[in-house]
Amino acid sequence: MKGIVFLGPPGAGKGTQAKKIVEKFGIPQISTGDMLREAVKEGTELGKKAKEFMDAGALVPDEVVIGIVRERLAKPDCEKGFILDGFPRTIPQAEALDEVVRELGKAINYVIALEVDDSELIERLSGRRTCRSCGAMYHVKFNPPAKEGVCDKCGGELFQRDDDREETIKNRLKTYKEQTAPLIDYYRERGNFYAIEASGDIDEIFSRIEAILNQ
Ligand code: ADP
Numbered sequence: 595m596k597g598i599v600f601l602g603p604p605g606a607g608k609g610t611q612a613k614k615i616v617e618k619f620g621i622p623q624i625s626t627g628d629m630l631r632e633a634v635k636e637g638t639e640l641g642k643k644a645k646e647f648m649d650a651g652a653l654v655p656d657e658v659v660i661g662i663v664r665e666r667l668a669k670p671d672c673e674k675g676f677i678l679d680g681f682p683r684t685i686p687q688a689e690a691l692d693e694v695v696r697e698l699g700k701a702i703n704y705v706i707a708l709e710v711d712d713s714e715l716i717e718r719l720s721g722r723r724t725c726r727s728c729g730a731m732y733h734v735k736f737n738p739p740a741k742e743g744v745c746d747k748c749g750g751e752l753f754q755r756d757d758d759r760e761e762t763i764k765n766r767l768k769t770y771k772e773q774t775a776p777l778i779d780y781y782r783e784r785g786n787f788y789a790i791e792a793s794g795d796i797d798e799i800f801s802r803i804e805a806i807l808n809q
Pocket residue numbers: 603604605608626627628630647648649651652653654655656659679680681682683687757766
């Protein structure tokens with residue numbers, strides 16, 4: 595069983611590294627951000643509730659995201675493991691996660707915190723581009739596609755997220771410090787916690803993660 599939680603500020607590379615784990619270990623990525631954006635795009639009740647918080651760079655209420663994760667973790671593809679990317683983001687979410695995994699007979703075996711300086715986070719987020727079709731992540735400077743605006747993997751169109759603009763980025767970093775950073779101590783005290791330096795080459799960072807997951 596590989597139950598993995600990725601902690602880290604916006605732009606730390608959680609999505610980028612989670613996709614590499616999916617390829618290598620064959621376990622699903624559970625990104626609450628992706629699920630919420632999908633709901634906003636489809637205009638569901640959930641999406642309507644979430645949109646104003648996301649646009650402001652604030653967190654969506656705990657009970658909303660906890661419900662989504664509870665449902666998702668119960669699906670059969672999570673049997674051998676899962677990577678939670680962007681959840682939990684508050685102490686009540688972490689407590690709810692403990693309860694959900696217990697109910698489902700699963701475990702959180704690795705909590706990996708990705709550490710990157712603020713100045714680099716801002717540069718990463720403002721240059722981030724995502725594929726509309728397959729969700730692959732790029733950066734205009736650090737990880738550009740072969741052809742501008744086009745996904746290398748599927749030929750899809752690359753777009754910039756609404757919340758990757760300067761004002762919202764600042765709010766998101768503030769939200770992280772106030773509400774999510776306390777989770778580092780929460781998990782550090784319970785074991786299975788690993789902090790890694792997450793700047794530099796994407797493949798080198800992945801090697802550090804692999805070494806943790808293979809132990
Ligand atoms: P990032 O790339 O900044 O880590 P995400 O894609 O994970 O961002 O999340 C985008 C937005 O979705 C967040 O700013 C927040 O509004 C909302 N969101 C995602 N996950 C959660 C969560 N676990 N709890 C509350 N809100 C969340």
